[in-house]
Amino acid sequence: MIHSLMISKPIQLLLLCTFALFSDVVFADPPYNICSTSISYAKDSSFENNLTNLLSSLSSNASISKFYNTSNGIGPDRVYGLYMCLDYITNESCKTCITTATEDIVKLCPLATEAVVWEEFCLLRYSNSNFIGSLNVTGNIGLDNKQNLSEPEKFESAVNQTISNLTKVASFGVSANMYATGEVPFEDETIYALVQCTRDLIASDCSRCLQSAIGDIPGCCYASIGGRVLSRSCYLRYEFYAFYHGATGPTNSTTGKKESKNNSSKLWMITGIIVVVGLVIVFVIFGLYLVGIKRKRQSKNGIDNHQISLGSLRVATNNFSDLNKLGQGGFGPVYKGKLRDGQEVAIKRLSTCSEQGSEEFINEVLLIMQLQHKNLVKLLGFCVDGEEKLLVYEFLPNGSLDVVLFDPKQRERLDWTKRLDIINGIARGILYLHEDSRLKIIHRDLKASNVLLDYDMNPKISDFGMARIFAGSEGEANTATIVGTYGYMAPEYAMEGLYSIKSDVFGFGVLLLEIITGKRNAGFYHSNKTPSLLSYAWHLWNEGKGLELIDPMSVDSCPGDEFLRYMHIGLLCVQEDAYDRPTMSSVVLMLKNESATLGQPERPPFSLGRFNANEPDCQDCSLNFLTLSDIVPQ
Ligand SMILES: *[C@@H]1O[C@H](CO)[C@@H](O)[C@H](O)[C@H]1NC(C)=O
Ligand SMILES: *[C@@H]1O[C@H](CO)[C@@H](O)[C@H](O)[C@H]1NC(C)=O
Ligand SMILES: *[C@@H]1O[C@H](CO)[C@@H](O)[C@H](O)[C@H]1NC(C)=O
Ligand SMILES: *[C@@H]1O[C@H](CO)[C@@H](O)[C@H](O)[C@H]1NC(C)=O
Ligand SMILES: *[C@@H]1O[C@H](CO)[C@@H](O)[C@H](O)[C@H]1NC(C)=O
Ligand SMILES: *[C@@H]1O[C@H](CO)[C@@H](O)[C@H](O)[C@H]1NC(C)=O
Ligand SMILES: *[C@@H]1O[C@H](CO)[C@@H](O)[C@H](O)[C@H]1NC(C)=O
Ligand SMILES: *[C@@H]1O[C@H](CO)[C@@H](O)[C@H](O)[C@H]1NC(C)=O
Ligand SMILES: *[C@@H]1O[C@H](CO)[C@@H](O)[C@H](O)[C@H]1NC(C)=O
Numbered sequence: 001m002i003h004s005l006m007i008s009k010p011i012q013l014l015l016l017c018t019f020a021l022f023s024d025v026v027f028a029d030p031p032y033n034i035c036s037t038s039i040s041y042a043k044d045s046s047f048e049n050n051l052t053n054l055l056s057s058l059s060s061n062a063s064i065s066k067f068y069n070t071s072n073g074i075g076p077d078r079v080y081g082l083y084m085c086l087d088y089i090t091n092e093s094c095k096t097c098i099t100t101a102t103e104d105i106v107k108l109c110p111l112a113t114e115a116v117v118w119e120e121f122c123l124l125r126y127s128n129s130n131f132i133g134s135l136n137v138t139g140n141i142g143l144d145n146k147q148n149l150s151e152p153e154k155f156e157s158a159v160n161q162t163i164s165n166l167t168k169v170a171s172f173g174v175s176a177n178m179y180a181t182g183e184v185p186f187e188d189e190t191i192y193a194l195v196q197c198t199r200d201l202i203a204s205d206c207s208r209c210l211q212s213a214i215g216d217i218p219g220c221c222y223a224s225i226g227g228r229v230l231s232r233s234c235y236l237r238y239e240f241y242a243f244y245h246g247a248t249g250p251t252n253s254t255t256g257k258k259e260s261k262n263n264s265s266k267l268w269m270i271t272g273i274i275v276v277v278g279l280v281i282v283f284v285i286f287g288l289y290l291v292g293i294k295r296k297r298q299s300k301n302g303i304d305n306h307q308i309s310l311g312s313l314r315v316a317t318n319n320f321s322d323l324n325k326l327g328q329g330g331f332g333p334v335y336k337g338k339l340r341d342g343q344e345v346a347i348k349r350l351s352t353c354s355e356q357g358s359e360e361f362i363n364e365v366l367l368i369m370q371l372q373h374k375n376l377v378k379l380l381g382f383c384v385d386g387e388e389k390l391l392v393y394e395f396l397p398n399g400s401l402d403v404v405l406f407d408p409k410q411r412e413r414l415d416w417t418k419r420l421d422i423i424n425g426i427a428r429g430i431l432y433l434h435e436d437s438r439l440k441i442i443h444r445d446l447k448a449s450n451v452l453l454d455y456d457m458n459p460k461i462s463d464f465g466m467a468r469i470f471a472g473s474e475g476e477a478n479t480a481t482i483v484g485t486y487g488y489m490a491p492e493y494a495m496e497g498l499y500s501i502k503s504d505v506f507g508f509g510v511l512l513l514e515i516i517t518g519k520r521n522a523g524f525y526h527s528n529k530t531p532s533l534l535s536y537a538w539h540l541w542n543e544g545k546g547l548e549l550i551d552p553m554s555v556d557s558c559p560g561d562e563f564l565r566y567m568h569i570g571l572l573c574v575q576e577d578a579y580d581r582p583t584m585s586s587v588v589l590m591l592k593n594e595s596a597t598l599g600q601p602e603r604p605p606f607s608l609g610r611f612n613a614n615e616p617d618c619q620d621c622s623l624n625f626l627t628l629s630d631i632v633p634q
Contacts, residue, residue, distance in 0.1 A: 031101065032230055033117040034139050035109030036127075043111070046077040047128065054081045054126060055102040062098035062122075063091050066177070067199045069132045081126035084198045086235070087179035088244045089121045097122035118230040123198075125232060135205040137212040141230040142220025145239065152223040158186050159193070159227075159238050163214050166195045171207035172340040174381060176309040178206050181244050193238035201233055202315075203340040209234035303362060306369060308392055310385040312340060313347055320349065331466060336395060344395040345380060349388070350469075358384045361469065365391065368465040371437050375429030377452055377462040391469070393462070397455060401515075402448035404457075408553075411518055416557040418457055419515050423566070424591055425459040426451055430508055431584040433464055434501050441465055444499060446507030447488045448514060487522025487532075491605040492578050502578035505587065509573025513537055516566050518551035534574050534604040541571060541601070565594070571601035 041047040050073030058081055061068040066089075069082035083101065085094035101117050101124035109115035114127040118141070125131070149155050162184045169180040178197040183190050197206035213229035213236050221227030226239035237243065316337030317324045324335045332351040338344055365382045372378070378394040401422065404410045414422070426446075433441040443450075443464050451459045490506035493499045510521050513533060521533040530536035540546050546564050569590050575581050580602050582590070590596050 030120045031104045031108065031117045032141050032143075033105070033108045033115065034141075034232075035112040036114035037112070039113050039128075040111035041113050041128075046073065047079060047113070049073075050077050051079045051081075051126060054079050055105070055124075058083050058124065059095065059098045059102050063095040066091075066094055069198075069200050071130070071132075076128075079126055079128055080130050080132055081124070082132060082198060082200060083122060083124045084196065084235075085122040086194070086244070087177055087196055088181070088194075093121060098124060116232055118235075123230070123232075123235065131232075133200045133202070135201060135209055136232055137209055139232070140213055140216050142216045143228045143230070144221040144224035145226030149223050149225055155186065155225075156218065156222065158184065158191060159217065160214060162191055162193045163195060163210070163217075163236055163238065166193055167207055167210040167214070168341075170195050170197060170210065171203045172342070174308065174339055174341060174343070175305060176307060176312060183242070189240050190242075191238055191240065192242045192244065193236070194244050195234065195236045197234040199309075203312075206234065210236060303366065306366070306381040307362075308339075308381040308383050308390075310383050310388055310390070313337065313383055313390055313392070315340075316345065317347055329463065331463075337392075344397075346393045346395045348391045348393065350390065358389075361389060364465075364468045367439060368469060371433070371439070371441070371465065373429055373432040373437075374458070375425045375460055376432065376464060377460045396452040396460060398453035398457060400449045400462075401451040401453060401459065404453065405448055405515060405518060406520055411551075411553050413457070414515075414554070416554045416559075416562075419554065420562075420566070422451070422453075422457070422459045423512050423515055424588075426461060426511060427508065427584065427588050427591055429459070429461040430504055431588050433461075434504065434584050439465075439468075440501075441468075442499060442501055443504050443507070444493075445485060445488070446504055446511060447485045448511060451511070485522075487520065490578065491576055500578060501583065502581045505573050505581045505584060506578070508584070508587065509570045509581070510534065512566065512570040512573065516551065516554075516563060516570070517549045518553060519549075531606075532604075534571075535606060537567060538571055538601065538604050541567060565598070566591075568598050568601065571604065572598060574604040575602040576605045577602065 041051075054070065054072040057070060057072070058068060061070075062083060062085065066085040066087055067083070069080070071078055071080040073079055083098050085097055089097070097119050101119050101122055104119070105115050105117045105124055105126070108117060114129070116123060116125040162182055166180040166182050169175075169182075170178050173180065176199070178199050178201070179195070181192070181194045183192050185191075195210050197209055201209065209231055213231050213234055216229045217227055220229065226237070228237040229235070314320065316339050317335040320333075320335055324337065326334045326336050326346060328334070329348065332349045335347045335349065336344065337347045361384060362382070365379070369379045377396065379391060380394060381392040383390040383392070398404065404413060430443065430446070433443060441464055443461070445463060445466075446461070450461060450463045452462050453459060488507045488510050490499070490503040493503045493506075510533075514521055517533065517537070519533055524533040524536070525531055526536045530539050537546070537549055540548055546567050547560050549567065550558060550560075550563055569587065572590075573581055573587065590598060
């Protein structure tokens with residue numbers, strides 16, 4: 001962006017940009033500070049000792065985190081502190097910045113019981129009273145860029161809008177960092193803006209802090225092409241150049257600028273032009289370099305973008321209140337939640353049975369997150385915090401298929417066409433898992449309760465990839481413990497613990513037959529000869545009486561031949577021998593192509609294993625989850 005902007009402009013603009021690039025020089029140099037002058041602490045007191053310890057623990061944390069708050073000491077000698085580094089700087093720069101700040105703060109505010117300093121890229125704050133999490137917007141410092149604009153009104157309104165929009169993102173967005181940047185075209189230029197709050201604030205306070213800072217702009221920065229507002233709990237800045245891309249550490253431009261101030265303007269112009277030409281070249285190279293490293297960094301950024309703090313999930317679910325509980329799945333309870341930006345989500349709080357370390361967990365989650373298909377429930381984010389592991393999914397308002405399908409009243413919503421749409425959607429979702437995604441995933445627990453329905457009753461498969469999330473990538477193809485759901489387990493899996501993609505095809509076949517008949521396979525009993533829906537369907541089929549199974553509720557909308565064709569495909573999927581069952585890609589073809597000739601289905605398994613009729617419950621979960629779904633690299 002920088003290079004294209006600069007190259008395309010006439011030399012006057014280049015000079016203007018030079019000013020912008022050197023804007024740090026035009027400002028009084030950092031640090032800026034506020035010190036309480038009312039009370040002071042005594043030299044060599046406990047407070048001083050605790051403050052010293054606090055500052056050193058803050059600066060040691062700065063190498064691993066962009067924000068940290070802590071306190072030190074007890075009683076009246078207790079000191080509270082926090083720091084915040086601008087999110088775009090590196091960990092190393094953050095460490096350097098905070099170390100400088102801890103030195104500056106004691107020099108600038110000697111014996112103050114309360115102080116804040118702002119360095120170029122960070123702020124550090126301490127107090128003898130607990131300010132953490134509370135907002136104080138007094139004493140904001142505004143810094144302008146001392147350039148004149150021709151149409152300040154228009155510019156100010158654009159800046160106001162840009163920063164107001166960013167404020168919403170930083171305060172109520174999904175990201176846990178309370179940080180947002182944005183670029184907005186303005187006439188021939190681009191306004192680059194950044195906002196950030198200290199992460200101890202709640203969303204609404206972050207928003208209030210930034211709004212108050214926006215209110216300070218006209219006072220400090222009217223008609224200036226750039227500005228910053230330093231507040232105790234937030235920061236905003238805007239410029240005509242991308243100051244937040246990769247800029248790290250205190251720049252050496254300060255030195256250069258101070259010298260130039262004393263030179264004659266003519267000499268300055270010449271130097272300026274030379275510098276600009278140099279900078280253009282540097283920026284072009286740097287821009288290309290950034291494009292290069294951006295790709296490499298993407299997976300790391302993935303973590304930041306998708307990690308959601310436990311705090312915000314607690315807020316989202318009323319502290320995991322029972323009222324928010326949607327149900328209890330195999331991996332732990334699921335809650336409905338509302339994120340800061342108003343988005344409704346389903347939050348799965350995994351029971352802490354996973355043997356997996358956080359890093360492995362995150363890696364697996366990021367992999368699973370890449371699986372995107374309209375018939376898969378979207379994994380939006382996750383949280384790892386100590387023992388807690390949570391997965392955040394899109395929320396689907398119509399609940400799960402079993403609730404609709406097996407409820408005599410609700411089933412009326414599913415006419416024949418809708419049922420076909422659901423079957424086709426599920427088939428495409430499974431095909432994607434088996435063959436189209438970068439990972440080959442065997443779901444292993446396909447069932448009506450793992451199919452969720454969106455607003456338009458489109459199906460989305462849930463709980464895929466859970467074995468990987470729970471156990472890492474080395475899931476075994478043959479496990480001692482068998483956990484599936486009674487009624488859906490393929491015989492080779494139920495009896496011998498063997499599974500393959502064909503076991504999922506079996507689960508799909510059961511689901512298909514359930515959907516077209518409106519009857520549950522588990523618990524279906526017709527006679528000793530036909531103890532399951534599968535065997536009953538197969539017998540009727542062979543006697544030419546398949547239509548007896550038509551769901552009376554869909555009979556009006558259901559053409560008999562179509563019903564029989566779907567039944568036929570279902571029976572092909574539930575054949576006893578895994579080898580005889582079609583792959584999902586042939587299933588999808590059969591569903592699509594009405595004129596395809598279908599083979600004669602062999603017998604389905606006579607009865608299904610009767611173990612583990614219920615969902616596993618987490619008291620004895622241990623490694624059982626390993627068996628629920630599995631993935632092997634493709
Ligand atoms: C606070 O200072 C007192 C007195 O120097 C010291 O005894 C105490 O250990 C300090 N507290 C902490 C947590 O460092
Ligand atoms: C961060 O600070 C805490 C004290 O508040 C300390 O226990 C911890 O070791 C620090 N972390 C690092 C990496 O220094
Ligand atoms: C750098 O900081 C991020 C958080 O911003 C942290 O996750 C990461 O572990 C840190 N890297 C190192 C090498 O400490
Ligand atoms: C940071 O502040 C929060 C809110 O006051 C508090 O719960 C948490 O313990 C603090 N963190 C540390 C390390 O003191
Ligand atoms: C904000 O901080 C200033 C300076 O420490 C203090 O005088 C003022 O009372 C504080 N205001 C609020 C609302 O806490
Ligand atoms: C900027 O504008 C102010 C008044 O708005 C004027 O006094 C000043 O001379 C201008 N400075 C430059 C460099 O044009
Ligand atoms: C701010 O957001 C509103 C609504 O989303 C949008 O219409 C407007 O264009 C945005 N303005 C800027 C400057 O980003
Ligand atoms: C920014 O815009 C809002 C309305 O969008 C307005 O209420 C506020 O006064 C404006 N602030 C400034 C500093 O212009
Ligand atoms: C910046 O200046 C410092 C000394 O002030 C020097 O040590 C350092 O090498 C300079 N960095 C660059 C990139 O020129």
